[in-house]
Amino acid sequence: MNGAQRLIRTLVDCDVTVCFSNPGTSEMHFVAALDEVPEMRAILGLFEGVVTGAADGYGRMTGRPAATLLHLGPGLGNGIANLHNARRARTPIVNVVGDHASYHLVNDPPLAADIESLARPVSGWYRSSSSPGALVADTVDAVAAACGPPGAVATLVVPADVSWSDAAGGPVPPRPTREPRTVADEVVADAAKALRSGEPAVVLIGGSATRRRGLTAASRVVNATGAKLLCETFPASLERGAGLPPVERLGYLAEFALAQLAGARHLVLVDTPAPVSFFAYPNIPGYLVPEGCQVHVLAEAGSGEDAAGALEALADILGAAADGATLQGAERPERPTGALTAAAAGTAIGALLPDGAIVSDEANTSSIFIPGATAGGPVHDWLCLTGGAIGQGMPVATGAAVACPDRKVLSLEADGSAMYTLQSLWTQAREGLDVTTVVFNNGSYAILEMELSRVGAGAPGPLAHGMLDIARPDLDFAALARGMGVPATRATTAEEFTVALERALGQEGPVLIDAVLARS
């Protein structure tokens, strides 16, 4: 058994059974080994950003890592943006990067680059496997580092000669499993004291606390104390819908977030950092905790602490009733009519969202109305742009669909963002993934138009506006989708959009709807 076969075998033994791949020559032994270990499902992406984003979506939905397979430094480079998002989401990923044969690096062949320097900024764990004999241990360590908790991007570099050399076996050490650490009693007591103080308080949840258990406990806590419940701006995976406690997300714009937090004297953080502005602006604070507000860390962000357990302990200490959580009632909007605006599209999505849907949300400015319209819909998961690096939504949708083949994935995309990793559609077609993609086609980097007016850069002229105008020429996403084997339609009215969405959601397999929004 050579190193490549041993690597794949070990991954499978560690329950890593999906590998999103974009290989090159230095990974050919890995590719050849796939037939030897058929338990590994290799899924091809035509671009590395698809590969790394799909691994992110898969890991968010399963809690287990997928592997990637990337080609040397430049291939890793193409995957960095979505690894950045995965790092911010604390998604477990085993990021396998092939390298030149170790003895060939001294020759500085054309594709050689400093892989470690490229990988470190996005990797919680990094190792280059030094020999075939170390490969099993290296792989097990990578899986353990990826799994955490917290989840992490574990980058394992595999030189070609390690792949092709004989790699003697031996038993695979059991994968070390770490349980989330219980939060200390005094930490819970401190939060309880703050919430009992009678002073205005906010409980801000994120990370692992945005699933049913954490939401339920958090809702009990605020109902028992009068505190305000908020969720971080871009949670990795938020469970929501009828029967679950609803939670308001902290605003993306600093002004909104400041208003939401205004007057708070206590801020209880649960697996999320103290809120900061996405960007700095002249004369607006970047650190959003109000002056005079005391911060209490119930569960440290990304620490692997048991955030939901801590919230439950806190609710119990506070004497909150076991059934004291507020639960969202079932309600859906009517189907929209008239002009196809972002609001109308959101209404249609609210009217039609399927039970158990997974929503990958990268609709940016067009997404403003959708959370409200879907709040009372059937239970679903909402996956956000955790790291702010656009081009995440369609790959994440792809990986989520691989992870959950029995659930409908709804991929909500801004037109600008869609163009970064559009190749996702091809993988969706190839694998027959059940993804309905809606592209909100407004012909603009609309979020930048908004930012341009906010950064205090004066009245922008035509050249500035031109940089944010992506309607010259018009992007025809239906044509682009068909070019990659995904059936597609264009919708230009609310009625057309609703019909197209209902049809897409009622069938299996990938579909794209180019939602051409009414332009003002």
Add this chain to the structure above:
Amino acid sequence: MNGAQRLIRTLVDCDVTVCFSNPGTSEMHFVAALDEVPEMRAILGLFEGVVTGAADGYGRMTGRPAATLLHLGPGLGNGIANLHNARRARTPIVNVVGDHASYHLVNDPPLAADIESLARPVSGWYRSSSSPGALVADTVDAVAAACGPPGAVATLVVPADVSWSDAAGGPVPPRPTREPRTVADEVVADAAKALRSGEPAVVLIGGSATRRRGLTAASRVVNATGAKLLCETFPASLERGAGLPPVERLGYLAEFALAQLAGARHLVLVDTPAPVSFFAYPNIPGYLVPEGCQVHVLAEAGSGEDAAGALEALADILGAAADGATLQGAERPERPTGALTAAAAGTAIGALLPDGAIVSDEANTSSIFIPGATAGGPVHDWLCLTGGAIGQGMPVATGAAVACPDRKVLSLEADGSAMYTLQSLWTQAREGLDVTTVVFNNGSYAILEMELSRVGAGAPGPLAHGMLDIARPDLDFAALARGMGVPATRATTAEEFTVALERALGQEGPVLIDAVLARS
């Protein structure tokens, strides 16, 4: 004048007048400043790989840097693969990366990443501008570092608060210009002695020696001495065609290169490193200089030495006649008929290549026949995949077309490679660039199929082959091009292809031909 305006003004004063851009919020002041300095032409790319590759193409054709504009670490990440290629091509680029406001970094906002760690592997020069007062000097230094010689990627990081703060002016220091350094007489004499020894010798040229002056002198040298003339495998820009000295390129496959170099006792290197294999393979040497062959460095690779001048000095010392260069005669193949094979497509290109064309060659396996078919065509430039990171060809074609608006650009693309930076087509349509793109659609990562059989990985099974098969589903490049506003046709026979190519070359503006090759 704020920092962003000062930055653009200084770039323009340094003769950097094109900026390939994909901005985000932290770059909004730069965008807003465009109307203040209209001498800067900002060209939007929908993906950063387009931006960096276009800057590479522009720099290769003009010898002057374009600027880029990238958004933070993840935006830089998306541009790394083509910056890697540019680094290998020694292309001058001023790589401008926006960063968060300096005081905001302590807040670790979602998009924060270690930009320096990401940038260093692809940058010959790196600096983060520390204050508005330093910006003019930083910009001038960046331009000087980019220009060299040798050319380099100079990465200038501009924090948002440096962009938006008042940046007092003062005169722009004159851009330091460096002339190529003259090679020492004794170095020339050493090469002359080797070539006069009567032992088998090879002159291997690359870098700045692949233009008319260097080629002419190199041809005189080998004609006077009986040495063999070769060119590096992937020159950044090779001048060729009728009336120019022809030169054989070193083979991509190590076996071929070894055969070309076999028996040499002296190897004279001219602005190119000693030849090494692109990849290592079990039982094939990675360093390709034959045993017992003495290496003579006439001009060190990437040193900024005057390689063409050194070759001329060498030719003169050797007593080569001033008109002693071999010149390629004019000849063109007949138009092809029958099945559309890679060879037939190459023949059609040879039959129709326009005078003064710029060929961006990323056709990989499909490119094998094209150099031969075009050797006797009108004078043209051939731009290669210098760093091996695919996804370079279409962006380079885009930048070359911006650089040389009066010349036809022929962009030759493999189907797999095309899918990395296909967004280039949109920029070509938006800017009305005169680029004819041919996609060689064979439905396969054909080069990897070849490599898979070469790396000694045994007989690959169906899962392995599946990873290299990109025809499930079929990619319809004509639909993809139309979706981005580029007129396109599909060709399935040699006749159809020839007609489509003739029509495309006879008109102005971007066109794509999806050349569906006969599949065996």
